Amino acid sequence: MRHFWHFLRHSLFAKIILSAGATLLAGCLLLILLHTRYHKHVVFDFVHTGGERLSTTIKQGTHYAMMLNSREDIAQTIANISKQEAITAIRIFNKQGAIKYSSHPGEVDTHVARTAPVCSSCHHNGGLKPDSDISQRTRILPATENTPRRMGIVTPIENQPSCSQASCHVHPATDNVLGILEVVMSLKNTDQELASFNQRTLLFGTLVFALTGVAIFWTIYRFVKRPVRDLIRYTRRISSGAPPTAILSLDQSDEIGELASAVSTMHEKINEKHKELLHQKEEYQTLFDHVPCIVTVQDRNFQLISYNREFSDKFNPSAGDFCFRAYKGRHEKCPDCPVERTFADGCSHSSEESVVRDGQEVHWLVTTSPICDAEGRIVAAMEMCLDITPRKRLERQLAMSEKKYHAIFNNIPNPVFVLDPEKLFILDCNDSVQAVYGYTREEILNRPFADLFFDDDRDHYLPRLHECLVINQARQQTKDKRRIFVTIRVSPSQYPGQQVLLVTTSDITKRLEAEQQLIQASKMATLGEMATGVAHELNQPLSVIKTASTFFVRKIDKNEPIAPETLASMAREIDGHVDRATKIINHMREFGHKSEHKLYPVQVNTVLQRAFEIFSQQLKLRQIEISWNLETALPHIQADPDRLEQVFINLLINARDAIETRHASAPEKAEKRITLASRFADDQVQVCITDSGIGIAPGDRDKIFEPFYTTKEVGKGTGLGLSISYGIIQECGGRITVFSHGPGHGATFSLHFPPHPTSA
Known part of the structure; x- marks a missing residue:
């Protein structure tokens, strides 16, 4: 029994078979029970209907004889009908319970008590009514040793007008029922038929249960147990790490088949991942051994658990050595140990270590990281040391270079500005700015470079700082509002932490003044070359003015009048030529004066x-x-x-x-x-x-x-x-x-x- 329960508990096949068999058995038993009950109900309904029909036939067959009060005819009718095989007794009772007619002559004129089965069913329900249901008028008589079961049907004999008004009867019209007719029929054939039907139904249900059970068993075994067994074997093979020499393949296109396909795919993926994991492990081990820095794994006592080839080549540690002894030849741990801090708080830590080895100072950048087990407890610490000695030397050289750069930067004779490329604010400048612009370094820092331009020049020059590398002859102003001209050179550059514009200005004011004098001298030379032409140009209006004035003098000397039209015409000529001469002279004056050098x-x-x-x-x-x-x-x-x-x-x-x-x-x-x-x-x-x-x-x-x-x-x-x-x-x-x-x-x-x- 214990083996059975163990098998049942650990076998999916047994659970399915048992649950399916129990469900099938319960279903078959329920179907048999319902079917036999239904058949019994149908058979008894048929018997009740036949009995009811027989009772009605007897009652109607004796009705005429009762009207004539012909007792012999009634008795003969009952005797003839009772000869049928299924009828065991026919009785007619009056209201007092006396048997007036019976298929058994010995029962005539005997009385039956009200408590008798034939009377109690009616009297117990308040009396028999003509329209009572047949179920109320039917009783089953149990079988005895020599007698099978019988069914008695009681039918009321109603008081009809033809009966209550006849001169031969004394039944008043108020009596509804004059007596009852009892027909007792044998149920032997009915019981035999029911028993035979029940046997056939039970046999059929058993056959259905057996065949269905076998089909369920074979189906579950073929499509569940055997594939699941193969899947278990295959998955155990996977868990053992066996290579996929044979791919699991089930000739099923259902869920089990899909599961088998999924398991096969999983097996292939697991093998691929396993190979990849092995490759990564080998690659990690290779990296660990060949990484160009020192890597060690230490326990809480700072004892070396593992280390890479770089560490082994540099320090040649002995078995069970401690890190502080291997690294620095110390007999105790370092005062500020990052490994100790990692064990304390479980976090990574970094520090710089220096030690003198072989007469030279060596610098390391140390970084630690915790190593935890499956429960999350820190069991070791990994320490990585990177030799930064060359970087330290470069830092020293860089510091010296920066000092040199600042010295050069501050001693450049031209002003140099470091500008923010977006807002064009002055981030830094050299000492030459004060000599040219008059601003000290503290005064000019963080101010807009636009402050060095005149207000009406800013919109012209500021956009060009982003567009041009050289801006020639830009006009700027000093601290005391003195105007200077500079050549601006712009170069994008790197400043600590950001991109900047490196702007260098060259003061060309004196050079432009010399050029202006040279240009002015050239203008004067040009005017000298144009003197002849200008003289000729002026000579024409002067000749007109001279001619007009001579004409006026002659007229005045002769005291001759001058016509108004002539006077007006000559006056307009003089006025026009004077304007022409003035225009020429003004043009020469404008050409000869010094320009302001503004575009x-x-x-x-x-x-x-x-x-x-x-x-x-x-x-x-x-x-x-x-x-x-x-x-x-x-x-x-x-x-x-x-x-x-x-x-x-x-x-x-x-x-x-x-x-x-x-x-x-x-x-x-x-x-x-x-x-x-x-x-x-x-x-x-x-x-x-x-x-x-x-x-x-x-x-x-x-x-x-x-x-x-x-x-x-x-x-x-x-x-x-x-x-x-x-x-x-x-x-x-x-x-x-x-x-x-x-x-x-x-x-x-x-x-x-x-x-x-x-x-x-």
């Missing part, structure tokens, strides 16, 4: 036409033709209009001299023409001045913009015109180029300017 948005066509106006008489005197090809609606450029005018005048003078030189050498072939053109192309405003002069030799083309270099005869040129023009164009952010096919083919000077950012 403005200007229209290049306007400046070119203004330069031509002041020089036009020079060209007319020499009969040089001017061709205009100006593009309208050009974008503005950033320039000093006075200096740009001087550039155009210098180029016109050079074109004039080149044409004159060529004309002097070959007057019959020389064409006197200067072409002035402007256009906007390739995002540049371009101005071209082309002459038909002697041209430029290839060897002179790269030198003509150098100071004091000239191709003119001695005494006819200073060599500064193109050099000054080149510098002025550079200040405007532009460039100048020259093109010539060689001597005798003229030259073209092209000026290229970027458009002003605000120009439409």
